[in-house]
Amino acid sequence: MFDVKVYTIGKRYNRVGRVWRALQHLLQAENADARGCAGAFLQHQKLATIEDVAAIAGVSIATVSRAINEPGKVADETRRRVTEAVAKTGYTTNAMARSLRMRRSNMILILAPDVGDPNFSNILVGLETEASKRGYGVLIGNTQNDATRETDYLRFISSNQADGLILFTGHLPYGFGNEAGESRLPPMVAVNEPVSDSDVPFVGVDNFEGSRVATEHLISQGHRRIAFIGHSTTKAVNMLRERGYRAALEGQAIAVDPRLILDGDGTTESGRAATEQMFVRDVLPTAFLCVNDATALGVIISLNARKYDLPRQFSVMGFDDISFASFVTPSLTTMKQPRLKIGEEAMDLLLALLAGKTPEKKEVLLRSELIVRNSVSRIGRE
């Protein structure tokens, strides 16, 4: 009994305090107005709160909240008054309070080893576009493959500042699963590279298929001795692209010559080194299929340095279609990754996960597109 009474008085007290505060705000707002725009750069301006709006509209804050978030649930007339009050005060929901209450920040953290990577940026644009369209914000973390930084970024997750995670890194961030309390993985989606040894959903290009198409293009131009530059036993992407290459050759009943398959880690330097090695060994192809554009560039540089006339004497094909592919001489024939689309699909998938849906597939593979430029020619005299 006593408790109940206390309660009631407590309520009253509280309510009065709120209204009073609301009035304070209004007064301050008017003052600020009178002062003109002088305080434009002032930092801790009092912004209008939901209470100010409620006071003006003559309703409770609950109603204001509903009018904004579930317009169908309030009477037309009330909604009109609230809308008007919002306009008058310039009210915007305080996202912090909202997130605190809803335990959801509507933010996505993107972890990438290097934001400057040309392969990265357009995927990022896609991610950002889709997120923004759906009312989410995008937080970026540039890890530079540094374990400390990766761990550090997890604070965004554990402190509720981000609801989900996009991984460009190809592995789970260090720092997950160390401490008992730390082991909580947020919903996440991998992009660019699949996360090894895990069931993290992946969105990316179909590397096997793309590489097969690329090889078939070379074959269609009459090439039979096609080198593959970029063999690797560790990089998943390289392995898939090599498999596509092999599949295409086998499909056309062309024997795979192991001397035409050279190691490479996907850097320009590795492309050049591999080419030089071929000349040293004197086992030459008529066409080079490179694991990516950067490698192809190395090959082209090496061939140009040896004064070969491209693409007459050698054809070179890349993969990815990164920005400089069209600027090299000869401009690079390659497979274009649908980066924008990859970003959009990945974000879409992540938001679905956040909404509690279980995706039907753990892997979304998009088609790459053959971009014909000038680095591949029909095989001629040679």
Next chain:
Amino acid sequence: MFDVKVYTIGKRYNRVGRVWRALQHLLQAENADARGCAGAFLQHQKLATIEDVAAIAGVSIATVSRAINEPGKVADETRRRVTEAVAKTGYTTNAMARSLRMRRSNMILILAPDVGDPNFSNILVGLETEASKRGYGVLIGNTQNDATRETDYLRFISSNQADGLILFTGHLPYGFGNEAGESRLPPMVAVNEPVSDSDVPFVGVDNFEGSRVATEHLISQGHRRIAFIGHSTTKAVNMLRERGYRAALEGQAIAVDPRLILDGDGTTESGRAATEQMFVRDVLPTAFLCVNDATALGVIISLNARKYDLPRQFSVMGFDDISFASFVTPSLTTMKQPRLKIGEEAMDLLLALLAGKTPEKKEVLLRSELIVRNSVSRIGRE
């Protein structure tokens, strides 16, 4: 009197509620533990709160907060107990609650017309690195020069989700100053392009000086007839670079030939168009100073198409040193923008503004660096 009594009881009640809740959390945590890692992907896991920590350490939540944020203010023994409790629970401060209370989110919003722009990414890396080092997070907004999107991103500012703003856009975001309540500008710093008609602090490269150095380099190679490609009456960057070009010529007492100054908006296409125009008019320079690398690329493509031997017959110089500059044939001699440094300085300045400091300068200009490659040669027979 009565009020006071009510108050006291209210407190007790509240306090009991808190402890009870804290115990609940602990129980749940143990349960979760017992269940193993099954709930790894579970979304709304209850995380440990400051109250759990307080309960375990046997202190009040205020003390926990102090132990974490102002370690000097609590006794050694207490601090030890709190630290231990934090470790045991895996507690992380809830950033939302913290931001709400402190009215500060420790987030910076970056507004850029196109995140994919090669000029952009390394500045972004610099911005991000510095922000992260100082405990700030970085939120990106890709506006695509769309007024609607720019306005839309302001919600991050007005909803307190970001404390400051980095502008790549060269203008204030649309939507500021429209409504009475909307006119509040957060602290901001411009980068890449200064914001016209405003006193927004700018961090960037010294375009005038850089362009002067570039021109002098061409002069030092014996060139006297130097074209400037990229004249503009609207773009501040173009205007500054043209002024640097003129200053260098005048410094060496070389007359400025207006027929050698051509319009250009900084795109590759504009570089090509300008070059073609020169051949049509038959007023030819020995060297092309281009307003940026993209323009230079257009010039090179055009000259290559006309089968000129570069750099023997024409020298071409760029500005920016974007990623493909070293891959073009001939590789591009250019002025390198210290992008990482620009990003770091800009973020440093913004954080200083946020801390309430008034910067001494409204403009931080960094030196660009001459990168000598193969597109410029000493003038020879011609």
Next chain:
DNA sequence: ATCAAACATGAAAACCTTTACATCGTTAGG
């Protein structure tokens, strides 16, 4: 006319911190 269901709104709890103020014990200075 009666009752249930539907509808519109309000009250207050909950989300989790930080911090001004109060309290209490200890120490130093007079």
Next chain:
DNA sequence: CCTAACGATGTAAAGGTTTTCATGTTTGAT
């Protein structure tokens, strides 16, 4: 011995939402 100052800690308010539950009102069916 008294007081002041100080150091360590606790109490509760404040920050601005969303949402459950309760309350009162209207509608519709019987």
